[in-house]
Amino acid sequence: MRNTTKITTAVLAVGALTLGLSACGSDSDAKSDADSPLVVAASSVPHAEILGFVKDKLAAKEDLKLEVKEFADYVLPNTATQSGEVGANYFQHKPYLDDFNKKNGTTIVPVATVHLEPLGLYSKKAEKITDLKQGATVALPNDTTNEARALQLLAANGLIKLKAGAGSEATPKDVTENPKKLKFKELEAAQVPRALDDVDAAVINGNYAVQAKLSPKNDSLVLEAAQGNPYGNFLAVKKGNEKDERVAKLAKLLNSPEVKKFIEDEYDGSVIAAF
Template structure:
């Protein structure tokens, strides 16, 4: 603005600058909230739930919703931080806390929608007890989900973790391993594909469903939903929580209609958290 106009008095300059900033602010606010709300999501079940909202509930609520599917969940927070998308729906609180701490980002939860129980699966063993000595178990290689996988095994007596182990547990924190299990760290999305190459794999619920596994039926051991901190939520960059479009979506995602959709479609493999 200063490069395109000169004013003869400070009063005129100040007045013009104030007017210009007010006008720019109005344009920005309008641009931020008048277009479609673009939400990044993993395909299953997140995008499926969002698309149910889009097709059945959004129009009546006055929400223009655009769902953008990401097969690699590690790119969703960066896209939310840089404004490529307005929000995301794929993660739990321990994962987000770890991401924000490591990347200096300020992404915040808006509303928790569902839980996908983490499970242990195998094409070779009928039960956890049937795993052979020296068996290889694939686990997700990101910090939080690896710790979550090891906690799942510990909670079912398959291994014992060092006392006080938190959300950064690795196989180095195992203090008792009666079956001498070996652990293969893979990207979470690759764990279902590893089932023919390893003896068992700990798989995130969404990737299990995509691989035509039924967590409620097929898992050798499965996370309990009770007091579970790993519910998945809608998240935005800090400061965007009050976007009216975000508030509308948050309300729709926790509506009775969405709860029924989750119950009917996923039959216990995905659990509503509200």
């Protein structure tokens, strides 16, 4: 078992509220002492697993002390990074970060892109998308960028059409054609896999699919194309901490041949190295 520290959402929420978003805090909030551990917030699968591999197998050769804290949602890793509770995070893609920074006044910036988790459409009631019945209910992640991404997946596979220019902020209101009269159930991304038994189909983020023992490669009805995909997940820090020696070491290791091989061996196409 990899040595990671699990933090419950409830406990972290209290910490986040106590510390606040304090963008006005100094860059020294995240310790820059090269001798102290770099604390990285991460989703459990696959991010914390990849970091666990780096910690166990690679960090020593770079004299890097690494601590991994697992978070259960998509908000607290950024607020914890902004406040200095952690020194970096690894869980998100650029469209999500751009939207988060805009809405919350945070100053998180990407450092090194590591992998892609293809978004997929899953169902326990249909074996292919043409089996979806009229009026079928489809669960979608409800955060702005991932909901748009889910709708774009449905559009790319002919289930709906979206208004021209809807882009990365598309919502069900931007659906202009819906021949199957699909109904959409919007849920927090982490909750979507748990709703799979109660809906006709669900668009699930790759990390949550893997965590729910689903194989994007083998179990999805349709899957995002990897080529030209803007949703690569990256190591990120509060602006001003990009040159922290520990961050630079971790970025180098996350883009190493060893990590690429680990991703290929461990996830069998459900997670794809993006470097």
